[in-house]
Amino acid sequence: MIYEMGCGEMACRNDSLIFPAMEAAKKADATLLLMGLDLSIEAENLDRVDLLLPGYQTQLINQVAQVSRGPVILIIMSAGGVYISFARDNDKIQAILWVGHPGQEGGRGIADVVFGKYNPGGRLPLTWYESSYVDMLPMTSMPLRPVDSFGYPGRTYKFYNGSTVYPFGYGLSYTEFRNELASPAEAYLEIKLNKYQQLMP
Structure with a gap:
């Protein structure tokens, strides 16, 4: 195992550690990137002004993924959605x-999912909007329904009809499902009636 910061x-204010991370990814069979936000970026009385990953995190993800020898798994830690269309694509x-x-216990839980000990089946409990969403309405706007007079697009899966990074309820697992119709087998059901259930002449 190779580890590079x-x-x-979390604010990732400079790119000086990106090159060592790229060098590690070139040697690794698989690369795990732990990114996201912490309480220094989002918390009560500390609202975000955009949906982007902070600082150089996006650049780090793109550059490490580009040179990675094996597959890349991106792990996002955050309370809310972030704009990661670049990673999804x-x-x-x-x-x-x-x-x-x-x-x-998060580290153990993440390891269980990554190494296949646990089959993740969670679904997103919120909509992950495109980064341009914050330009459509002020963050102080609380109406859920669209407000046409202000051009507000609405919030949540119930009222927002625009494009998203991931919609409410999105999620995948390791399981693959296959459905097929089976040909009906010839079957019968024998029912024995007791003396009280039999029809009387």
Whole structure:
């Protein structure tokens, strides 16, 4: 196992650690990128002003994925959705896991999913909007329904009809399903009636 920080802190204010991360990805059979937000970026009384990953995180993801020898798994830690269409559309990134803020046992849980011990079946509890969504309405706007007079597009899966990174309820698992119609087998059901159920003449 090879470990490189990639960013000095969650805000990822400089790109000085990207090159060592790229070198590690060139040697690894698979690459796990842990990205996202922490309480220094989003918290009560600390709202985000956009949906982008902070600092150089997007650049780090793209550059590491480009040189990675094996598949890349992107793990996003955040309380809310982030704009990651670039990662969703990157063929080198084979999986994206959103893990929220998983707590002290989060590392074990993530490892169980990555190594196939647990089959993830979660679905997104919120809509992940495109980055341009924040330009359509002020973050202080609370109406869920569209407000035509202001040009507000609405919020949540019930009222927003625009494009999304991932819609509410989206999620995949390792399971593959296949349905097929079986030819009906000749079958019969024998029912024995007791003396009280038999028809009387």
